[in-house]
Amino acid sequence: MDLHGLDDDERVIAETAAAFAEKRLAPHALEWDATKHFPTDVLREAAELGMAAIYCNDDVGGSGLRRLDGVRIFEALSYADPTVAAFLSIHNMCTWMVDTHGTAEQRKSLVPRLASMELIASYCLTEPGAGSDAGALRTRAVRDGDSYVLDGVKQFISGAGASDVYVVMARTGGDGPRGISAFVVEKDTPGLSFGADEYKMGWNAQPTAQVVFEGARVPADAMLGGSDGEGAGFGIAMNGLNGGRINIAACSLGGAQAAYDKAAAYVRDRVAFGGSLLDEPTIRFALADMATALEASRSLLWRAASALDDGHPDKVTLCAMAKRYVTDSCFTVADQALQLHGGYGYLNEYGVEKIVRDLRVHRILEGTNEIMRVVIGRSEAARIRAT
Numbered sequence: 001m002d003l004h005g006l007d008d009d010e011r012v013i014a015e016t017a018a019a020f021a022e023k024r025l026a027p028h029a030l031e032w033d034a035t036k037h038f039p040t041d042v043l044r045e046a047a048e049l050g051m052a053a054i055y056c057n058d059d060v061g062g063s064g065l066r067r068l069d070g071v072r073i074f075e076a077l078s079y080a081d082p083t084v085a086a087f088l089s090i091h092n093m094c095t096w097m098v099d100t101h102g103t104a105e106q107r108k109s110l111v112p113r114l115a116s117m118e119l120i121a122s123y124c125l126t127e128p129g130a131g132s133d134a135g136a137l138r139t140r141a142v143r144d145g146d147s148y149v150l151d152g153v154k155q156f157i158s159g160a161g162a163s164d165v166y167v168v169m170a171r172t173g174g175d176g177p178r179g180i181s182a183f184v185v186e187k188d189t190p191g192l193s194f195g196a197d198e199y200k201m202g203w204n205a206q207p208t209a210q211v212v213f214e215g216a217r218v219p220a221d222a223m224l225g226g227s228d229g230e231g232a233g234f235g236i237a238m239n240g241l242n243g244g245r246i247n248i249a250a251c252s253l254g255g256a257q258a259a260y261d262k263a264a265a266y267v268r269d270r271v272a273f274g275g276s277l278l279d280e281p282t283i284r285f286a287l288a289d290m291a292t293a294l295e296a297s298r299s300l301l302w303r304a305a306s307a308l309d310d311g312h313p314d315k316v317t318l319c320a321m322a323k324r325y326v327t328d329s330c331f332t333v334a335d336q337a338l339q340l341h342g343g344y345g346y347l348n349e350y351g352v353e354k355i356v357r358d359l360r361v362h363r364i365l366e367g368t369n370e371i372m373r374v375v376i377g378r379s380e381a382a383r384i385r386a387t
């Protein structure tokens with residue numbers, strides 16, 4: 001990451017994340033991928049550096065930083081391991097949801113423990129029958145005295161089984177998004193269980209599984225925002241996703257930058273047809289396109305993060321644009337980096353094929369890139385109509 005133009009604080013934040021990533025993530029990334037090891041101990045070390053509650057308020061243990069700092073942190077971490085960085089992004093999203101939408105009591109009791117990762121959090125929106133159309137979710141939370149009783153299945157949940165708390169969007173009212181509330185559910189709640197860890201293309205250093213609720217009884221004050229949170233869950237989930245989208249895009253950027261740097265070193269050192277591959281004009285064209293895509297991605301990402309920080313009226317659209325463009329472009333860069341390695345790129349030990357596998361899912365989750373186009377297209381249509 002080019003730190004030119006950053007002030008001292010911004011530079012220290014980005015450098016701290018990069019140093020941590022180089023020392024604690026990079027040496028183990030391939031092994032964690034191969035053994036499907038979820039490094040919770042290393043995540044807690046990241047939390048000690050303030051990376052588990054990055055843009056949460058400091059009165060409850062958050063780091064009080066900006067989204068712009070956040071995307072630089074996630075780029076730096078994912079330069080070493082996009083999978084571990086991406087999980088930390090999801091945890092940050094949950095922590096922010098509690099800090100921003102929780103009651104004073106929820107903030108005080110949960111955020112400090114989330115910030116230290118004494119509690120690790122998962123985000124539970126998707127269901128087997130409701131992915132892109134999340135507003136149609138069917139998990140029910142029925143009020144019974146001082147409790148709610150949850151029934152339903154959440155699909156593809158990152159961290160499922162390993163996390164300590166689950167931020168669960170469930171239906172407390174009628175059909176549609178306004179009938180949804182958010183709950184913070186503890187792992188040891190009777191009636192809560194987990195499916196088998198999914199066997200995936202990438203993201204192997206974090207578990208993905210179903211989260212199953214069968215008569216899971218939680219206290220009424222588990223509803224995020226208390227009684228004000230009734231029917232507010234879908235909005236809370238979508239607010240969380242604005243930040244989630246730019247963070248996941250930052251994870252694509254870091255991974256793609258690492259793949260690019262590996263490819264650049266490879267073509268410099270690889271001799272063919274009597275010279276370095278770096279001297280081939282077509283190889284330089286490929287590098288030119290890749291470097292341009294990385295710079296364009298970073299520019300758009302920083303713009304979207306600043307928009308979120310500043311409450312820009314187009315922040316939702318800008319976050320969707322950044323998510324769509326950066327995750328698509330950076331996947332192409334990573335794939336091209338693999339190509340530039342020739343057959344070696346296909347071998348695990350060079351580390352590029354892992355990046356390609358890890359980055360592929362960023363085009364699918366936190367809202368697919370087709371749904372990003374739906375979001376952007378909707379706002380463009382409204383803008384065009386108004387002119």
Ligand SMILES: Cc1cc2nc3c(=O)[nH]c(=O)nc-3n(C[C@H](O)[C@H](O)[C@H](O)COP(=O)(O)OP(=O)(O)OC[C@H]3O[C@@H](n4cnc5c(N)ncnc54)[C@H](O)[C@@H]3O)c2cc1C
Pocket residue numbers: 090122123124125126130131132133155156157158159200203208361364365366367368369370371374
């Ligand atoms: C590894 C992994 C981890 C995940 N982690 C989490 C998690 O922690 N928490 C969580 O809640 N979810 C998680 N997800 C779920 C993820 O967010 C969903 O998979 C995603 O939102 C898409 O939903 P779906 O899979 O049901 O696809 P569908 O919604 O069924 O979509 C299928 C296809 O149709 C397209 N499509 C759908 N609607 C439209 C439309 N209106 N216009 C154009 N195209 C459309 C989609 O873009 C997609 O290409 C994870 C998924 C994976 C694979």
